[in-house]
Amino acid sequence: MARPFLRFEDGKITLNNKDLMVNSASLSISPSLQVERVYGDYDAQIAGARTEFVNFAPTQNLQGQLNISFYMSADTVSPNSVNRLFELLEVADPGNAKSSISEAPINGNVVGRYSFDNMFLTSFNLKLEPFRLIVANASYNIYGTINRTVDKYFTQSDVDFAHALKSFGEVKISNQATDEEFEVKSLSYSINVERKISNKIRENENTAINTYAGGALPHRVSVESITSEVNIEGNEMAENLNPYGDQQTSSSPFGIDDSLVDIFLYSLGGERISRLHCAGKIQNQSMNIAEGSHATSSITIKQIIK
Amino acid sequence: MSYSNYEQTVIVNGHRLLGVQSVDGSYGISEKPIRVAGVGFIDAMSDAPLQGNFSINRKMVGEDPLLEKNSLGKYLFDEQEIDGLVLYDNDTKGFGFTKGRVSRYSVNCSVGNVPDIQTDITVYGSLGKNVLKNNSYTQNLNSSYYPTNLSQVYIGERGSSSNVVDSWNAGTLITTDEKYSNIPDITRERRWTSTVSGITYRWLELGKDSFTLVPYGAVIEHANQSIQYPDQSSIKFNVSDFSIDAVVDFSYSRSINVVPLYALQKDGVKTWNSGQPITSPNYDPVQIDTQYPIETDISVTMIANTYEIREIKDRLQNAPRSEISIDICDANDHANIINSFVGKNVRLISESINSTTEEEMNISLSYKSYESYHNEV
Numbered sequence: 001m002a003r004p005f006l007r008f009e010d011g012k013i014t015l016n017n018k019d020l021m022v023n024s025a026s027l028s029i030s031p032s033l034q035v036e037r038v039y040g041d042y043d044a045q046i047a048g049a050r051t052e053f054v055n056f057a058p059t060q061n062l063q064g065q066l067n068i069s070f071y072m073s074a075d076t077v078s079p080n081s082v083n084r085l086f087e088l089l090e091v092a093d094p095g096n097a098k099s100s101i102s103e104a105p106i107n108g109n110v111v112g113r114y115s116f117d118n119m120f121l122t123s124f125n126l127k128l129e130p131f132r133l134i135v136a137n138a139s140y141n142i143y144g145t146i147n148r149t150v151d152k153y154f155t156q157s158d159v160d161f162a163h164a165l166k167s168f169g170e171v172k173i174s175n176q177a178t179d180e181e182f183e184v185k186s187l188s189y190s191i192n193v194e195r196k197i198s199n200k201i202r203e204n205e206n207t208a209i210n211t212y213a214g215g216a217l218p219h220r221v222s223v224e225s226i227t228s229e230v231n232i233e234g235n236e237m238a239e240n241l242n243p244y245g246d247q248q249t250s251s252s253p254f255g256i257d258d259s260l261v262d263i264f265l266y267s268l269g270g271e272r273i274s275r276l277h278c279a280g281k282i283q284n285q286s287m288n289i290a291e292g293s294h295a296t297s298s299i300t301i302k303q304i305i306k
Numbered sequence: 307m308s309y310s311n312y313e314q315t316v317i318v319n320g321h322r323l324l325g326v327q328s329v330d331g332s333y334g335i336s337e338k339p340i341r342v343a344g345v346g347f348i349d350a351m352s353d354a355p356l357q358g359n360f361s362i363n364r365k366m367v368g369e370d371p372l373l374e375k376n377s378l379g380k381y382l383f384d385e386q387e388i389d390g391l392v393l394y395d396n397d398t399k400g401f402g403f404t405k406g407r408v409s410r411y412s413v414n415c416s417v418g419n420v421p422d423i424q425t426d427i428t429v430y431g432s433l434g435k436n437v438l439k440n441n442s443y444t445q446n447l448n449s450s451y452y453p454t455n456l457s458q459v460y461i462g463e464r465g466s467s468s469n470v471v472d473s474w475n476a477g478t479l480i481t482t483d484e485k486y487s488n489i490p491d492i493t494r495e496r497r498w499t500s501t502v503s504g505i506t507y508r509w510l511e512l513g514k515d516s517f518t519l520v521p522y523g524a525v526i527e528h529a530n531q532s533i534q535y536p537d538q539s540s541i542k543f544n545v546s547d548f549s550i551d552a553v554v555d556f557s558y559s560r561s562i563n564v565v566p567l568y569a570l571q572k573d574g575v576k577t578w579n580s581g582q583p584i585t586s587p588n589y590d591p592v593q594i595d596t597q598y599p600i601e602t603d604i605s606v607t608m609i610a611n612t613y614e615i616r617e618i619k620d621r622l623q624n625a626p627r628s629e630i631s632i633d634i635c636d637a638n639d640h641a642n643i644i645n646s647f648v649g650k651n652v653r654l655i656s657e658s659i660n661s662t663t664e665e666e667m668n669i670s671l672s673y674k675s676y677e678s679y680h681n682e683v
Binding site for chain 2: 008009010011012013019021022023024025071112128129130131132133152153154155156157158159161163164165166167168169170183184185186187234262264266268270271272275292293294
């Protein structure tokens with residue numbers, strides 16, 4: 001019996017020619033089209049010309065997006081080992097991402113039955129909650145077209161997945177240790193990369209670009225900025241917050257250290273996976289009290305990496 | 307080996323419970339199957355806090371230790387954690403729990419029966435074998451010399467400070483597994499006479515033969531409770547809505563919603579740099595709170611006499627409140643209250659009339675009340 005629809009078990013995800021254990025993926029691609037309307041021939045009935053639709057015209061490169069959600073793991077042989085992931089994320093170490101996010105495209109990507117190249121990381125995030133498996137998310141921009149390929153699968157067993165039960169975190173508001181009553185319900189960590197595309201006129205005006213579906217590709221996708229952000233959901237807010245985003249306990253707002261958050265990821269088997277670090281200023285904090293629940297606070301700390 | 311129905315003992319908060327009819331203990335682990343695109347199912351992993359349940363059904367044949375109240379007249383179990391266990395095999399094996407919270411407490415009573423108590427407990431701590439096990443060793447002295455105070459008793463040879471007995475409580479000796487494993491097999495009585503003062507000192511060096519292992523020795527703090535039976539003549543049900551009609555059965559229940567709050571483990575770079583995982587993950591909630599109001603439901607069935615069911619519109623418009631008190635007394639001494647229950651400011655929420663060819667016409671009333679945390683209503 002034919003199977004026109006792809007089964008989940010047969011939809012292997014490969015990035016940079018390396019298999020990845022992904023629990024959900026969303027691939028989209030869309031041209032940027034502009035409607036072309038022109039004045040038509042003379043119409044005697046109206047003693048003028050009618051507006052006519054001619055065609056859609058592309059205004060930018062063909063652009064797509066890939067969003068994946070995946071489990072992290074400790075095993076070095078696992079497709080989702082931290083080294084593999086950071087390699088695919090173009091980040092050698094998210095805690096020290098300043099010099100390591102690459103501008104090079106990620107090629108050799110397959111999602112199910114479709115392959116594509118020219119992929120660039122735009123964001124990476126994960127959330128740590130008590131008793132939960134750690135699921136990370138990554139988003140990529142894609143330039144160019146997609147091609148059909150055959151579906152594939154691979155086998156994997158005995159993976160030591162990252163788990164919040166053995167992971168832990170440390171929060172220091174303005175580099176001061178929080179007191180014992182400060183409890184954290186969840187930690188969300190994210191890296192966002194802003195990119196800018198550059199096109200060369202001569203490259204893209206050459207008629208050769210229309211000889212394949214991908215059309216014009218950016219000459220360069222540069223990294224404009226990198227920021228990391230941590231959101232702490234807990235029971236307390238930072239008191240004495242000053243306009244500089246620091247906790248000010250002295251008579252001067254100057255010379256106060258950054259707030260620090262460290263997230264230490266471990267597998268359920270107790271193996272170290274990764275240390276995520278964010279040192280910056282408090283961007284906002286809030287406290288919510290609602291019927292049927294306890295008061296919960298939210299503190300957001302942002303670091304400008306680049 | 308099987309264990310007959312005569313061999314179990316149920317302990318809650320150090321009290322050996324009376325009249326236990328059945329006990330059900332269970333726990334469940336919520337797992338999340340991990341499925342990966344291009345692979346399929348790989349593994350299933352825990353994805354929610356561990357919780358257990360303990361349910362105890364008893365006949366009311368004595369004062370219920372769970373009904374202890376604080377100085378404000380509120381039940382301690384409304385806010386406090388409890389622990390307990392089921393002991394079997396001559397009290398050498400146990401199925402215990404810690405950090406339990408009562409989620410429902412109910413009493414059912416009808417003419418001709420001893421009142422039934424059902425207690426449902428949600429467990430947020432440990433649950434299973436060896437929980438609350440303390441492996442205490444009790445005195446089993448095989449010596450003609452019985453010391454009178456702590457300074458005359460040593461576990462193992464005298465001279466090693468680590469061998470000094472931890473406590474000497476009226477002849478009960480308690481030690482630890484570690485100390486027990488290092489002591490000689492035989493108990494010896496020792497003497498030493500001072501050449502200066504001429505005083506002879508005597509002491510006992512305890513060997514393994516002086517101890518009897520009691521795995522759950524210190525768990526039972528209140529073993530001897532007096533058995534008191536109520537009968538239908540010693541149960542008093544008072545409600546302000548009627549006085550003459552005869553009550554044939556009633557039920558009383560308190561439902562408590564408990565909210566556990568879990569938090570991430572706090573630790574720092576020192577542990578990370580050590581390369582070792584954290585030694586004690588946060589399995590237990592950092593806070594367990596009762597979500598108020600606590601709902602109390604009281605139902606009563608009476609043989610219809612002078613009481614007449616009211617018109618429903620009157621109830622809605624007036625919503626009058628009633629007071630209910632239930633005193634369950636000793637059949638041999640009606641002045642001795644075994645357990646009592648109170649419904650303050652209860653609202654009548656339903657009434658029903660039942661008439662059959664087999665029985666007298668009866669009326670059932672259901673009341674409900676709410677208890678708040680701070681704000682008395």
